[in-house]
Amino acid sequence: MALTVERRRTNRAPYLLLIPAVGILLIGMGYPVVWQAITSLQEYGLQQQFGKAAPFVFLENYIELATNASFWAVVAKSIAFCLITAVATLAIGLGLALLMNVVGKAPRLILQIALLLAWSMPVVAAMTVWIWLFDRRRGAVNYLLDLIPGVDMNRFNWLETPTTFFIVASVIVIWMSVPFVAFSSYAGLTQISEEVMEAAQLDGANGWQRFWGIILPMIRPVIAIVFLLQIIWDLRVFTQITMLQDAGSKSSEFDLLGTYIFKLGTKAQDFGMASAVSILVLAITIVLSWFYIRSLLKEDEA
Amino acid sequence: MRARTARTIFGALAIVIAVIWVFPVYWMVNSSLLPNTTLLSFVPTFVPFGGSLNNFTAALADGEFYAALGMSVSITLIAVFFCLIFAFLGAVAISRFRFRGRKSFIIAVLVVQMLPAEGLFIAQYKMVASVHLLDSVIGVSVIYIAAVVPFTIWMLRGFVAGVPADLEEAAMVDGLSRFGAFMRITFPLLAPGLVASGVYAFLQAWNEFTVALVLLPSEAAQTLPLWLRGFVQASATRETDWGQVMAASTLVAVPVIVFFLIVQGRLTSGLVSGAVKG
Numbered sequence: 001m002a003l004t005v006e007r008r009r010t011n012r013a014p015y016l017l018l019i020p021a022v023g024i025l026l027i028g029m030g031y032p033v034v035w036q037a038i039t040s041l042q043e044y045g046l047q048q049q050f051g052k053a054a055p056f057v058f059l060e061n062y063i064e065l066a067t068n069a070s071f072w073a074v075v076a077k078s079i080a081f082c083l084i085t086a087v088a089t090l091a092i093g094l095g096l097a098l099l100m101n102v103v104g105k106a107p108r109l110i111l112q113i114a115l116l117l118a119w120s121m122p123v124v125a126a127m128t129v130w131i132w133l134f135d136r137r138r139g140a141v142n143y144l145l146d147l148i149p150g151v152d153m154n155r156f157n158w159l160e161t162p163t164t165f166f167i168v169a170s171v172i173v174i175w176m177s178v179p180f181v182a183f184s185s186y187a188g189l190t191q192i193s194e195e196v197m198e199a200a201q202l203d204g205a206n207g208w209q210r211f212w213g214i215i216l217p218m219i220r221p222v223i224a225i226v227f228l229l230q231i232i233w234d235l236r237v238f239t240q241i242t243m244l245q246d247a248g249s250k251s252s253e254f255d256l257l258g259t260y261i262f263k264l265g266t267k268a269q270d271f272g273m274a275s276a277v278s279i280l281v282l283a284i285t286i287v288l289s290w291f292y293i294r295s296l297l298k299e300d301e302a
Numbered sequence: 303m304r305a306r307t308a309r310t311i312f313g314a315l316a317i318v319i320a321v322i323w324v325f326p327v328y329w330m331v332n333s334s335l336l337p338n339t340t341l342l343s344f345v346p347t348f349v350p351f352g353g354s355l356n357n358f359t360a361a362l363a364d365g366e367f368y369a370a371l372g373m374s375v376s377i378t379l380i381a382v383f384f385c386l387i388f389a390f391l392g393a394v395a396i397s398r399f400r401f402r403g404r405k406s407f408i409i410a411v412l413v414v415q416m417l418p419a420e421g422l423f424i425a426q427y428k429m430v431a432s433v434h435l436l437d438s439v440i441g442v443s444v445i446y447i448a449a450v451v452p453f454t455i456w457m458l459r460g461f462v463a464g465v466p467a468d469l470e471e472a473a474m475v476d477g478l479s480r481f482g483a484f485m486r487i488t489f490p491l492l493a494p495g496l497v498a499s500g501v502y503a504f505l506q507a508w509n510e511f512t513v514a515l516v517l518l519p520s521e522a523a524q525t526l527p528l529w530l531r532g533f534v535q536a537s538a539t540r541e542t543d544w545g546q547v548m549a550a551s552t553l554v555a556v557p558v559i560v561f562f563l564i565v566q567g568r569l570t571s572g573l574v575s576g577a578v579k580g
Contacts, residue, residue, distance in 0.1 A: 017395035020388040028448020029414050032425030099316050107316040114320035117327045120562035122509040124527040125555035129330040132544050140346045236418040239511045258420040265424045278421035289416040
């Protein structure tokens with residue numbers, strides 16, 4: 001008798017414990033995803049916002065997107081921006097982790113504090129500083145570059161053309177995300193045992209061989225996860241692009257997917273199309289992160 | 303000898319990189335202390351000589367600062383508080399019980415973390431507007447809790463799993479109830495995990511921009527990041543007053559930086575244990 005009561009209680013307990021978390025997720029995320037998915041199949045423009053019923057147009061929004069050259073331009077730019085920024089972040093972050101591993105205690109601590117300071121800057125505050133650094137007339141970047149003989153950066157407007165605009169955006173994103181990559185990789189490096197490295201050295205492996213043969217395979221799981229997170233984050237940069245547009249030009253040439261959706265939703269008031277783009281971005285993100293999710297689940301079973 | 307030279311070179315390189323990396327942070331504080339006349343010269347001033355707090359006084363004179371501070375504090379406190387309770391219960395459920403649907407829940411928790419805020423903001427706006435909670439603390443808090451709960455569950459799960467269930471069972475043999483055993487034995491051992499996830503939730507909520515931008519359309523209801531952006535925009539209609547803008551940025555950033563530096567050891571160990579311990 002006592003046993004059955006006990007069993008019934010343990011069976012129900014996990015579900016009761018999950019109610020608050022599941023409830024808030026359904027409200028905050030679940031409902032919006034479903035609404036967004038349905039709206040992406042509807043014509044939902046300005047008239048619908050004033051109460052007119054939204055007719056189902058099924059895949060029309062998606063077809064319109066697929067045949068819209070400016071949308072593909074934004075997709076291409078976003079993917080290029082994301083890949084370049086994520087790869088650079090990973091390379092620099094890994095480089096700094098290796099550097100932390102070989103230097104003495106004092107330089108390591110100085111480097112770590114510098115990275116922590118950059119990491120902890122709120123994104124909006126970081127953006128205002130960077131915009132000031134890249135200011136056309138009195139920014140420190142132009143001033144310092146101007147000091148290099150033969151370089152004339154006087155009043156160079158970084159935010160004027162898309163290429164230099166995205167270079168600035170990429171530099172800022174890299175600056176902000178390298179600390180995370182560096183610290184995670186460094187944590188991975190410290191797990192490698194001294195003995196293995198010494199044995200390799202005794203066997204005559206040089207620095208490169210030790211890097212490719214031992215270090216890289218051992219920290220590969222950390223790198224895989226960190227790289228994936230970077231791709232996911234860099235695909236949807238929003239705050240950085242919005243604030244750079246505040247300072248420069250708001251023209252659509254300077255849009256990535258995040259700001260593109262935002263403008264469709266707020267300025268054009270075309271919720272149907274904006275939802276369709278959102279769903280596509282969600283789909284891309286889930287496809288990209290599936291690998292990450294699977295690797296985490298494997299660890300869960302282990 | 304050669305190894306020693308290499309070590310010195312690498313050490314120097316590390317310090318050069320540290321200087322480059324910290325420069326923007328330094329530049330923000332430096333510019334915030336300089337009078338505008340100095341900032342208006344075409345040669346940047348690299349050392350804050352003649353520093354004054356005038357820019358801070360001017361930035362604080364913007365009446366909306368205190369309202370935004372109040373808004374940020376309330377939203378963050380509510381989000382952290384509920385997030386910790388919800389995530390704690392969820393973490394206990396998935397690491398102490400085997401039940402049907404456990405795996406689906408874990409997958410859901412992971413997938414939700416990947417959803418970009420920019421992909422959901424229209425629906426969230428419509429939803430919050432329909433219950434008349436735009437420009438309110440509650441509307442934003444609900445979305446923040448939902449956004450942060452998955453990761454905090456993930457993080458806390460590592461900590462709960464790190465406390466062996468045997469300890470609880472031993473306490474139960476000694477006559478404590480299951481709940482009593484949990485509260486007396488496991489809960490105290492989870493304190494570091496709760497701190498780490500609380501810090502994570504705090505940083506997310508305090509710094510968040512996109513959701514706040516959408517759900518707080520009125521000028522009168524702003525969080526600090528929105529206030530800072532508005533301050534920059536207002537200043538840019540004239541010649542940008544960089545001294546004041548940098549003082550405003552410093553006001554928003556420095557508390558976070560100080561807080562982050564104090565707790566970062568806990569935070570990183572929490573992140574690592576969440577990711578590694580499983």
